[in-house]
Amino acid sequence: MKFQDYYAVLAVARHASAEEIKQAFRKLARLHHPDVARNKVAGEAKFKEINEAYEVLSDPVKRKQYDELGPAWQNGGRDPREPAPSRGSDPGFEFGGTGFSDFFESFFSGRHSGFNSARGSATRGGAMDHDFDHPGRDIEADLLVNLDEALRGSTRKVTLRRPAMDGGTERTNTYQVRIPPGMRKGQRIRLVAQGGAGFGGGPAGDLYLRVRFARHPDLTVRGDDLYCDLELAPWEAVLGVKVPLPTLGTPTTLRVPPDTAAGTQLRVRGQGLPREDGSRGDLYARVRLQVPPAVTPEERALWEKLAAASSFNPRKIA
Numbered sequence: 454m455k456f457q458d459y460y461a462v463l464a465v466a467r468h469a470s471a472e473e474i475k476q477a478f479r480k481l482a483r484l485h486h487p488d489v490a491r492n493k494v495a496g497e498a499k500f501k502e503i504n505e506a507y508e509v510l511s512d513p514v515k516r517k518q519y520d521e522l523g524p525a526w527q528n529g530g531r532d533p534r535e536p537a538p539s540r541g542s543d544p545g546f547e548f549g550g551t552g553f554s555d556f557f558e559s560f561f562s563g564r565h566s567g568f569n570s571a572r573g574s575a576t577r578g579g580a581m582d583h584d585f586d587h588p589g590r591d592i593e594a595d596l597l598v599n600l601d602e603a604l605r606g607s608t609r610k611v612t613l614r615r616p617a618m619d620g621g622t623e624r625t626n627t628y629q630v631r632i633p634p635g636m637r638k639g640q641r642i643r644l645v646a647q648g649g650a651g652f653g654g655g656p657a658g659d660l661y662l663r664v665r666f667a668r669h670p671d672l673t674v675r676g677d678d679l680y681c682d683l684e685l686a687p688w689e690a691v692l693g694v695k696v697p698l699p700t701l702g703t704p705t706t707l708r709v710p711p712d713t714a715a716g717t718q719l720r721v722r723g724q725g726l727p728r729e730d731g732s733r734g735d736l737y738a739r740v741r742l743q744v745p746p747a748v749t750p751e752e753r754a755l756w757e758k759l760a761a762a763s764s765f766n767p768r769k770i771a
Contacts, residue, residue: 457556459506459519467520471511478507482670488601501552501597504667508561511668515561522560549612552597552667562595589658590649596642596662598632600669600679603726604701606634611662613647630662635727638666638674671699677734678725684743685709698738700724707738715742 460467463477483489485499509515547555553562596609609630617623630642641661648658672679681699689696693711697704698721705721713719717740725734748756 454555454559457505457554459510462502462506463510465510471513474507474510478503478511478668479670482507482668486670487599500599501667502554504597505553505557507668508665509557518560546592546594546616547614548594549614550610551594551662553595558594586655587652588655589651591658591661592648593641593661593663595665596630596632597667598636598664599667600672600674600701600726602632603636603666604634606636607632613660628660632664635729636664637726638664640664672701672736674726677728679734679736681736681738683707683709683719683738683740685713685740687742687744690715690740690742698724698736700736701726705736709740713740715740 460469463474463481465474465477469477481503482500485496485503487493487497487500489496509519548558551558592613596611601607609632611628611630612625613628614625615623626647628644628647630644632642636642641663644660644662646657647660651657666674671681673681679701683696683698685694685696689709690713691711693713694709695706696709698707700721701724705724707719707721709719719738719740721736721738723733724736727733745752
């Protein structure tokens with residue numbers, strides 16, 4: 454298993470702040486997003502790598518766990534001189550095509566099965582059963598789905614390498630997994646009887662792929678709706694402006710009305726994710742005001758003229 458240096462992936466220092474990590478992710482994700490990358494295959498692979506790094510480093514708990522792994526990462530973060538603990542719930546399977554590396558799957562995915570290590574038996578609930586008839590284990594792994602796939606649906610090739618059992622040989626199965634439009638974070642795709650083999654005539658377990666949304670550089674998800682930040686200059690908020698918005702699919706231009714306050718949410722209907730009735734949710738643009746980082750002498754003179762002419766006082770309580 455190859456160690457993943459998530460700080461190197463995002464090109465940030467190990468002491469980088471949460472905001473620096475976010476900005477690095479957004480910059481790289483915009484560059485390598487499959488919709489804009491010149492090489493679609495390489496762009497998609499890099500986009501998934503960036504997402505995995507951000508998934509860990511943007512989460513304080515996961516980042517702390519990752520930082521504590523250090524040189525003992527191969528031992529699950531333990532001192533390498535300590536004996537390895539019993540891992541009866543370790544499924545021992547390896548996935549490909551899910552969008553996550555083996556390193557992430559081992560430490561951060563929460564993947565599990567109902568496996569019990571005693572005499573190689575397994576049950577769906579993970580409890581011991583000494584009868585001859587044992588149902589196979591259910592297997593679950595994460596599947597990284599981008600928002601375009603959630604909108605339109607797609608087909609993903611997923612591989613599952615199964616460990617050798619009872620003196621047999623390991624084998625790898627390949628599945629064409631259909632991701633239907635409208636999938637949501639946390640939903641599971643079930644592949645019936647594709648989990649662990651049963652014992653003594655018991656039925657095979659199932660394989661579950663749990664959907665996790667890839668982080669988008671500009672859009673966030675709340676139910677059926679999408680949200681983005683809309684950065685405006687002060688004069689744009691006062692005078693009104695037409696601006697392009699990031700969307701899934703057809704580019705959209707939003708008309709910002711005059712006298713739009715910071716924090717206002719402007720809605721674009723039908724630009725969200727699919728609903729159960731076949732319609733689509735909405736896109737909300739949240740207004741944020743930005744001021745120039747520096748001004749020329751001429752610009753400063755104009756700002757001073759505006760300040761002298763204006764009666765507006767932002768600290769005056771209405």
